[in-house]
Amino acid sequence: MTVLARTAPSASAAPTTVLPAQARVAHVDVARGLSIVLVALYHSGLQPFMAEPMQAVGLCRLPLFFFLAGVVFPTGRTVGRVALERARALLLPYAVVLLALLARSAWKGEGAMAERLLGIAWGNGGTIEWIPMWFLPHLWLLSVVAALALRESGWLRWHPLAQGLALLALFEWGATHLAPAQAVALSWGSHTVTLPWWPFSADLIGVSLAFLLLGVRLREPVLRWRPQWQWVGAAAVVFLAVAAGSDARLNLNLRQCEAPLLAGAAALAGIYLLLALAWAMARVAPLGRAWRHLGQASLFILVFHDHVDNKVQALLAPHLGAGHPLLVALCAFGLCLAVPLLIRQAVLRQRLLALAFGLRPGFSAR
Numbered sequence: 001m002t003v004l005a006r007t008a009p010s011a012s013a014a015p016t017t018v019l020p021a022q023a024r025v026a027h028v029d030v031a032r033g034l035s036i037v038l039v040a041l042y043h044s045g046l047q048p049f050m051a052e053p054m055q056a057v058g059l060c061r062l063p064l065f066f067f068l069a070g071v072v073f074p075t076g077r078t079v080g081r082v083a084l085e086r087a088r089a090l091l092l093p094y095a096v097v098l099l100a101l102l103a104r105s106a107w108k109g110e111g112a113m114a115e116r117l118l119g120i121a122w123g124n125g126g127t128i129e130w131i132p133m134w135f136l137p138h139l140w141l142l143s144v145v146a147a148l149a150l151r152e153s154g155w156l157r158w159h160p161l162a163q164g165l166a167l168l169a170l171f172e173w174g175a176t177h178l179a180p181a182q183a184v185a186l187s188w189g190s191h192t193v194t195l196p197w198w199p200f201s202a203d204l205i206g207v208s209l210a211f212l213l214l215g216v217r218l219r220e221p222v223l224r225w226r227p228q229w230q231w232v233g234a235a236a237v238v239f240l241a242v243a244a245g246s247d248a249r250l251n252l253n254l255r256q257c258e259a260p261l262l263a264g265a266a267a268l269a270g271i272y273l274l275l276a277l278a279w280a281m282a283r284v285a286p287l288g289r290a291w292r293h294l295g296q297a298s299l300f301i302l303v304f305h306d307h308v309d310n311k312v313q314a315l316l317a318p319h320l321g322a323g324h325p326l327l328v329a330l331c332a333f334g335l336c337l338a339v340p341l342l343i344r345q346a347v348l349r350q351r352l353l354a355l356a357f358g359l360r361p362g363f364s365a366r
Contacts, residue, residue: 309333
């Protein structure tokens with residue numbers, strides 16, 4: 001037996017919001033930038049230098065990603081159209097990058113090609129070579145499930161209290177059913193392959209769908225909002241109290257959720273704090289532009305940051321690592337953001353590459 005794993009719309013559509021001024025949504029792009037930089041920071045060599053803060057931020061890092069996906073979710077489109085459009089934007093770059101890595105391995109004469117191809121098709125963080133890319137197939141699946149759920153349930157027409165209770169129940173159910181050691185055995189003939197978790201991380205749907213639907217429900221307030229500073233203070237108290245004073249933990253890729261209700265409260269508080277920070281940063285023109293640029297390049301940072309960080313550390317460690325490990329980690333982290341930005345600029349200038357990364361023809365860099 002082989003173990004294939006890596007160590008570790010419709011009538012229910014929301015009201016349409018017309019936002020002609022880019023300034024109204026600048027903070028959403030900045031929030032995307034914050035979320036992807038926090039992901040890159042967690043995977044970087046800087047993580048050991050700030051292990052406890054990174055563990056605390058883990059309570060809201062991916063919930064913010066899913067929440068923002070809900071804020072921009074196309075509620076007025078059919079399930080089929082959502083599936084096709086998200087397949088182009090998410091599954092296509094996922095397949096292109098990982099199949100290119102598979103082709104490179106085949107050219108180098110490495111083995112287990114069939115099992116690695118199966119791992120790509122299974123599509124979670126335990127079966128692919130560049131682990132952070134598990135998010136792409138999961139977000140595709142999540143988008144399809146959300147479109148179907150909104151169409152069939154009419155959830156957006158429910159009373160707000162019923163909506164909130166449904167989201168709470170969905171999150172609690174999803175969090176309590178996470179199984180770090182879960183595996184699925186696939187057999188054909190005398191051959192059996194065991195894969196971790198569910199395909200496209202479907203076992204995370206309960207948690208991720210709760211945050212995405214919350215983003216859908218709060219779209220207009222988020223796009224038009226100004227943070228209420230008394231609520232910023234309250235959110236900070238809640239987040240710090242849970243992070244420092246409890247055992248609440250959340251790591252979706254490892255299927256870990258300790259104290260789900262406290263973790264959920266900290267996630268909501270952290271989302272509010274990060275949105276408030278994004279709003280404040282967006283009001284400072286040079287700072288806002290820089291972080292919006294990172295947010296617009298989030299796909300490329302997600303795909304390439306971990307590989308670039310590891311490569312830079314491997315190159316610098318023999319020369320600087322012994323005496324200056326922090327300097328090595330800082331250099332690697334800076335380049336793990338800069339190199340994907342450069343890759344994005346190059347891709348945008350080549351029509352075929354742009355199409356391979358799910359970008360529309362004529363999409364231009366800004």
